Amino acid sequence: MEENVTKDSAEKKDIFESIWKFLASIKLAIFTLMALALLSIVGTIVEQGAEPAQNIALLGKLFGEASAPTIYNIFANLGFMDMYGSWWYVGLLVLFSINLIVCSIDRFPKTWKVMNRPLRPLAEKAIKSLPIRKELTFKAKGNVARDEFYNALKSMRYKVLEANDEGSVQLYTQKGTYARLAVYVVHLSIILIFLGAIIGVRFGFKGYLNLIEGQASNVAYKSPTEKIPLDFTIKCNWYETAYYEGGDTPKEFSSELVILENGKEVVKKIIEVNDPLVYKGITFYQSNYGMLKEAQGYFVLTVIPSVGQEKTLWLKAGDTFEVPGTATKGTVIDFSPALTRDQNTGELTSYSENMVNPAVAIEFEESGKEPYKGWILKRYPETGILPGGNVIRFDDYWGVEYTGLQVAKDPGVWLIYLASIIMTLGLYICFFISHRKIWVQIRDEKKSVTVSVGASVNRNKIAFEREIEKLILHASESIEGRSKK
Amino acid sequence: MSGGIFFDIAAGAYIAAMITYIIYLVVRNKTVGLVASTITIAGFAFQSTALIIRWVNSYYFWMGSHPSSGLVEGLLRAAPLRNLYESLIFFVWSLILAHILVEFKYKIRSLGAFVTPLAASALLFIDISGTSKAIQPLIPALQSNWLLFHVLLSFLGYAAFGISFGAGAAYLITVTESRKEIPYIVGSVIVGIFMVVLIAMGIDFLSLSSADRAQMIQNHFLKTTLKSSSGGVAAASWVISIAFICAVWYFGLGLKKVLKSLSLTPAMLDDIAYKSIAVGFPLFTIGGLIMGAIWANSAWGKYWTWDPKETWSLITWFVYALYLHARFVGGWRGKRVAILAIIGFVAVVFTYLGVNLVLSGLHAYGSG
Numbered sequence A: 001m002e003e004n005v006t007k008d009s010a011e012k013k014d015i016f017e018s019i020w021k022f023l024a025s026i027k028l029a030i031f032t033l034m035a036l037a038l039l040s041i042v043g044t045i046v047e048q049g050a051e052p053a054q055n056i057a058l059l060g061k062l063f064g065e066a067s068a069p070t071i072y073n074i075f076a077n078l079g080f081m082d083m084y085g086s087w088w089y090v091g092l093l094v095l096f097s098i099n100l101i102v103c104s105i106d107r108f109p110k111t112w113k114v115m116n117r118p119l120r121p122l123a124e125k126a127i128k129s130l131p132i133r134k135e136l137t138f139k140a141k142g143n144v145a146r147d148e149f150y151n152a153l154k155s156m157r158y159k160v161l162e163a164n165d166e167g168s169v170q171l172y173t174q175k176g177t178y179a180r181l182a183v184y185v186v187h188l189s190i191i192l193i194f195l196g197a198i199i200g201v202r203f204g205f206k207g208y209l210n211l212i213e214g215q216a217s218n219v220a221y222k223s224p225t226e227k228i229p230l231d232f233t234i235k236c237n238w239y240e241t242a243y244y245e246g247g248d249t250p251k252e253f254s255s256e257l258v259i260l261e262n263g264k265e266v267v268k269k270i271i272e273v274n275d276p277l278v279y280k281g282i283t284f285y286q287s288n289y290g291m292l293k294e295a296q297g298y299f300v301l302t303v304i305p306s307v308g309q310e311k312t313l314w315l316k317a318g319d320t321f322e323v324p325g326t327a328t329k330g331t332v333i334d335f336s337p338a339l340t341r342d343q344n345t346g347e348l349t350s351y352s353e354n355m356v357n358p359a360v361a362i363e364f365e366e367s368g369k370e371p372y373k374g375w376i377l378k379r380y381p382e383t384g385i386l387p388g389g390n391v392i393r394f395d396d397y398w399g400v401e402y403t404g405l406q407v408a409k410d411p412g413v414w415l416i417y418l419a420s421i422i423m424t425l426g427l428y429i430c431f432f433i434s435h436r437k438i439w440v441q442i443r444d445e446k447k448s449v450t451v452s453v454g455a456s457v458n459r460n461k462i463a464f465e466r467e468i469e470k471l472i473l474h475a476s477e478s479i480e481g482r483s484k485k
Numbered sequence B: 001m002s003g004g005i006f007f008d009i010a011a012g013a014y015i016a017a018m019i020t021y022i023i024y025l026v027v028r029n030k031t032v033g034l035v036a037s038t039i040t041i042a043g044f045a046f047q048s049t050a051l052i053i054r055w056v057n058s059y060y061f062w063m064g065s066h067p068s069s070g071l072v073e074g075l076l077r078a079a080p081l082r083n084l085y086e087s088l089i090f091f092v093w094s095l096i097l098a099h100i101l102v103e104f105k106y107k108i109r110s111l112g113a114f115v116t117p118l119a120a121s122a123l124l125f126i127d128i129s130g131t132s133k134a135i136q137p138l139i140p141a142l143q144s145n146w147l148l149f150h151v152l153l154s155f156l157g158y159a160a161f162g163i164s165f166g167a168g169a170a171y172l173i174t175v176t177e178s179r180k181e182i183p184y185i186v187g188s189v190i191v192g193i194f195m196v197v198l199i200a201m202g203i204d205f206l207s208l209s210s211a212d213r214a215q216m217i218q219n220h221f222l223k224t225t226l227k228s229s230s231g232g233v234a235a236a237s238w239v240i241s242i243a244f245i246c247a248v249w250y251f252g253l254g255l256k257k258v259l260k261s262l263s264l265t266p267a268m269l270d271d272i273a274y275k276s277i278a279v280g281f282p283l284f285t286i287g288g289l290i291m292g293a294i295w296a297n298s299a300w301g302k303y304w305t306w307d308p309k310e311t312w313s314l315i316t317w318f319v320y321a322l323y324l325h326a327r328f329v330g331g332w333r334g335k336r337v338a339i340l341a342i343i344g345f346v347a348v349v350f351t352y353l354g355v356n357l358v359l360s361g362l363h364a365y366g367s368g
């Protein structure tokens, strides 16, 4: 391949051509790959987009406190603190893409020609100098050998061509020609991934939205000051963290979201991590959660009497309710997001500001009796069983938690997925399917027949050698079997 | 039933196999080789049993907390690839599997002496890193099929890269004439550093109380030796480590005679290194990069965020792409490509462990 290029360029070597050659060269590819790898290492050490103090502390650890601020300034001015968006990193990616495109355009016509060149019979000498070759003699007729090699090739799913010469027959065939295209497919898929990423950045957005239970919004946020209008309203009905039994390992984070168009509910879905809501090309992901300390919410209690209908109550702090079938009144007097008993003092406290183990304190009062206070824990329903057989279930402290949604629109992501599929196919074909060519020359001698098998392959030579051995074995057995009869 | 005992037997078998393979390298007795292979295969059978038992146990564990899951979902969520411990175990399993395949295909045993130490180091690492071996509940972000396939394929890819590392190192030794050749220096120093870090972690482990061991990686990494708060200990550790690396460099070439007298030709080793990269590269591209990106996108709406782990996967990918292009079209041959195979695996190890060990130590937020 290389020789033709040098001959051509000797004839006319203008600037355009040398630029083209440079951009098509594999040396440039090796350089850009190395540069990208090395620079990316720096990008993983220096924290990207962090507060200056953080990186100054980091540089202090590496180079000493004294020189850290100076080094920081140099690095910051070069763009290392937000490296992947810097002109030189993006420039390198552009160079890499141009290199890939030019190189592929440069080589493609030749590959195409090689692929489409019809396979020709070879002179016997040429067959004997192929990378894989074998000489055989059989005590049999030429046409028997021809038939059996033909059948053996057929059974290995080769489409066999045939050329006749005086006293000899040649069978020749090839398979996997298209595998030569796989490299281009892989390269193309890389370009498509870049395109998909560009489309995503240009026409999409990444934002967030925190919604308190019950709250609705028709905007999302890129930053606290930068709004992204949505042309519909999204509302959070509730947010909930579920925990594994007997510990504080979260089992699922979920929110019930509702999409409203002109005040009408059009979609309702409970989202979880790994299961977002998609509406009009905008995706809402469960990303985090939190609690507003100062917010006043509703205590959702379900009273389950020993006989009769259960009833759900929505109470504010201080509200009073009746325990059915008794003269007892309950009042909501306290709340803890994470109730626990202090190991040392034995007192009840909260061990977290998040709702890890929410508990509500209720004061029960019956006329003439001493009031008493009881804690009911959401995660431990047995704490709600009252002496009289009634049960109070603490369902939720609603309206104080917010769900943190990641809001994203990425019209390029389908292209990324498509490119991924293409790349998968391309890589598979490229590494596991090879372009195989076989020639079998069969020459009748006086009492025997000589067979020269020659073959070549563009990769995986050892595996192909085995295939040829199998072919020969298969054919020889049949030939010998037939000539014995 | 707990699979622990089967796993311990397997670990013992791999270490025995490593010793036998090394003896085989020295005495070159066919029976010894056969014993080494047998021990490896037996170990593999035990480990496979242990994996299945763990999978079944995790399945019941999952169904206990998610009774409404179907059989398939339960099995997928329970697949033993859910944390550092399980993924390392799976790495060892795939490495041994790849080794057995290579041994049968190429009919060579001696490569075992290079691959089994890698498996033994991983096992040692598991024990000394204090990673939890208990079956743990799966946090929400990890409840994803994409994540499962991502880990599965990545680790199969890593195992293939591990084989290419072994073959690359063996290649480098067989073709080196003098210790002063730069590729040999680079290769032996890299292997030396691997060994030093592992030994230093072993010392960390031995010096810690069992309660501290669980936090070893986060809080005590190399603090007993190289990063000791006592200047004297730290200085001595550095001197000893450097001496050790020099010793690896000096004595490493001694293996050349051994390798030469075996049926290992440089061409064969080069071919094994390439073949395993040809298997590893697609696996890693699809599993490591593509499925990782799909998982991130389905969980967070961002398929790529340039976080250190992602970036290091990309660096690894660049290094192996470099290998393929330098070798096939760039005309690089021999030692230079062997070095690339070695560097590629360094990038693999760094992607999987170094990002957590070294970078999170540097970055204040990650040390918690």
Ligand code: HEM
Pocket: A024, A025, A026, A029, A096, A099, A100, A103, A107, A111, A183, A186, A187, A190, A427, A430, B317, B318, B321, B324, B325, B328, B329
């Ligand atoms: C990281 C990005 C890249 C990937 C994943 C990639 C992938 C591949 C693969 C898998 C092969 C086949 C290798 C083999 O036969 O073993 C290949 C071949 C090749 N690549 Fe790339 N490539 C990349 C970047 C580039 C760049 C930037 C160039 C620009 C010069 C380039 C030029 C070539 C050439 C010339 C071949 C050989 C084609 C042939 O066999 O005719 N590649 N590439």
